[in-house]
Amino acid sequence: MDRVLAVLVALPPALVLALVFLLPALEASTFLGLFVPGEIAVLVGGVVAHSGRLPLWAVIVAAVAGAALGDQAGYLVGRRYGRGLLARTPRGRVRSGELRRALDLVRRRGALAVVIGRWAAALRALVPGIAGLSGMPQATFTLANVAGGLLWSVTVAVLGFLAGASYRLLERRLGLGGEAVLAVIVVVVAVWLWRHHRAARRTGPARRG
Template sequence: MDRLWEALLGLPPALVLLLAFLLPALEASTFLGLLVPGEIAVLLGGVYAHDGRLPLVAVVLAALAGAVLGDQVGYLVGRRYGRRLLDRTPRRFVRSDELARALDLVRRRGAAAVVVGRWAAALRALVPGLAGLSGIPRRAFTLANLAGGALWAVAVSGLGYLAGASYRLVERRLGLGGEALLALVVVVVLVRFWRHRRSARHRG
């Protein structure tokens, strides 16, 4: 397990920084966020920052740029093709309850939904397109997108940084190796996979 964890932390810093930009950028623009939450790469970037392998400000800026650009593209796509895309999206990727929650959020909160929706992975992938579809003005959306993206990038990068600090502290004080943290990561991934499979069976 130590070797697996070392392999994860052995990714080139430049690649981690690229992923911290790319995954948030693809969340709403391609709906990738329905399958792979963008904060995974940003959290890893925060851990790298704690280890001194990346500047924390670079991780924050990469995450901010990716989040804002991706949501802006998602908004424009929703504004032009939103209804057709929703009608053609397989329900195994967009669950009806997630879509209903996102629609309700946009209707009730308007542009503020962009800030609120950023904190839930499924809503983060859907809200920008629905904002475009619902006719929220571009200026209002852009301002909310910048504000929400900045808060999210700072918070998630900071959590990754603190996670790196906590792991090092636990490792030093309790003598735990990479197995503990890797086991936690595996459990989180398995739980997410199990929940996805369970919901897919219910929908089927």
């Protein structure tokens, strides 16, 4: 994970912005979110925005657009292909508990599940398709999708921006080089993602209990 983050931060700003759009867009539409969480690109976009190479608003707009369009595509696939969608989920990456959790969340929470599900990588990849499969009205899903995507994108991008701000200050006060600051940012973001993933897995069994 740390190598991926280091490579992303070092990319040209235009390419970072493209990834900020693409990774969230592909999470639910192609199940990429089961392998690579979209927040990686958005966090890095926030860090790059703090460096002055990208405006923060552009990172947020790209993230919102990618998240909303990708989940909308996932919803339409689920609505059209129904149960076949579940049969195509990569079983090596999806535990039966995660699939049941997504199904249960949509059944109990409806449109709110679309907003809640965005905060866990596995749910983010599965909930849109399951929402389409469940027969949730498209207008209802779209409203929840845009609202959830906006909240998620702003939060994650600002976290990345604040991480960049914190370690730029550390660089000035301690005389650290740019490479050291980058290394610290990579470690902090990687730990944040790891803890977020663990917390999401722990809440699954707790809710089922």
